[in-house]
Amino acid sequence: MNDNHDRTIEPIELTPESCFTFHCHPGLSCFTECCGNTTIMLSPYDILRLKRHLGLSSWEFLTKYTCLVRDEDSNLPLIILNMQQGAENRCPFLQPEGCSVYDHRPTACRYYPIGLGSLMTETGLQECHAYIQEEHCQGFNSETQWQVDSWRRNQGLEDYDEMNREWKVILLSLSARANGGLDANQQDQFFMAAYDLDRFRSLLLNSPLGKKCDLDPEKAEALQTNDDELLKIAYRYLKTVLGSEAPSSGNCTVECGRC
């Protein structure tokens, strides 16, 4: 929640053809002001990218840099960046010169000032975008024009979007059920496969689970180091073991990223 920054309440919906203007750079007096007093939710791929970049295990990263919160409706565990660094509730990765993890910054930081909404329909996952104009942000006083697609490319979002889509389907599907439809043990499995990827790797490679997943020795060897492939298997695990295979339509989640 952004407590200190005034913001326009209603985001402006963007179609693929809509244009917006934006340019964020260190010369602005608001530079890095948006990196505190805010909530940044992390997807499994965000966690993977950050923990790999920082040379930490997933558990070390989760312990050092994040907090666990529960979704109000489904009670599913969600992971947010721990902003309790110093009096100003700043992001742990913020340095005077800017973001210290810029090349691996989370999805929400990349999309900003665009908010991303996700909705399950009868034809599958649909995403919509909105422009969020916060008063403190001077990036809008620019003539640099963007459309959603050019912004996504500029911010390196293609890999993130690809890895996050399947996650959203899983989350929307499970969120539609009371308590995510999961008992305590399943909630633990959900946490492990989604967020604590190194623990999931260990389970996959050192328990009968690997056999169930038909891992041949070559693939098992590759999974020792290939986090992206491991996360895809974790998504399959979440879908089959936790039964998030058949999402119902009409459930909406809006990731404005800076809510």
Ligand code: SF4
């Ligand atoms: S407030 Fe806006 S312009 Fe200023 S640093 Fe943040 S995103 Fe950039």
Ligand code: SF4
């Ligand atoms: S990860 Fe980087 S861009 Fe995102 S809030 Fe932290 S310092 Fe800012």
